Amino acid sequence: MTQEIYMRLIEEISLNAWPSYKTELYDGWLIRFSHNYTHRTNSVEQVGISQLPVEEKISYCESIYAGYRTPVHFKINPLMDPSFDKRLEKRGYVIQHTTEVMTMAMTNFCEYHPDTIQDKPIVQFQNQITDHWIHAVFCLNGTTDLTLRRIVPSMFKAIPKETIATFIEDGGRIVALGLGILDRGHIGLYAIYVEAGYRHRNYARSICSAILEEAHKRGAVNAYLQVVQGNAAAKELYKSLGFTDFYTYWFRTLECVGLYQPL
16 A cells, blocks of 8 residues: 555544534535534545635635634645645635644554553543543543533544543543544544643553554554644654654634634
């Protein structure tokens, strides 16, 4: 498999892994809307062949997001013609949320083995994404907006692939969690969160390692993840597990000042 074909596969399965609240397919472009919960679920992606003039299509997308009262995000990846990124830059779009995609063959996975059994927290598993687990996500990532708390559960529950939801409790309260999503022999790591007071205890390492071990038992032969550029601690963790850099993507964003009001 060539690097380009594999990149297309990772892009496709990552789209499956994280559905948006609303989607519209427009002449080979996928317009995604989720009240700006994340850039990925609130952006335009090129997924097919286009026939309409590019400027016409960009203007259409801008009008859609103006109606939604959110910024316009276009996802830019290495598979796209570089001229499109330049075109957006000339229209006033700025780069936001640069993200690094990392991959790993499961044969390179370095399992976490603590010095003593007491150092290894108990990671619990559930095959279904429950309301309790989603509530813990909101608590750990600081989501307080009532609209997002209403719509995001439906996004998690709309994931069409097999999931591995994990968490670590302390006193009956979830203090760390993570999500694995299986698709075509790959396990994707998503939503890795640890409460601030519980960091530097190898909880994130334990969560990731547990997901990867379980996914391997279920037939996964490769793994992937996406980490925001500049998150040095996360990159160091993922490298220690066996992940290596594959490619980088970013978002071109237009704030549309005057056309929308932030939530």
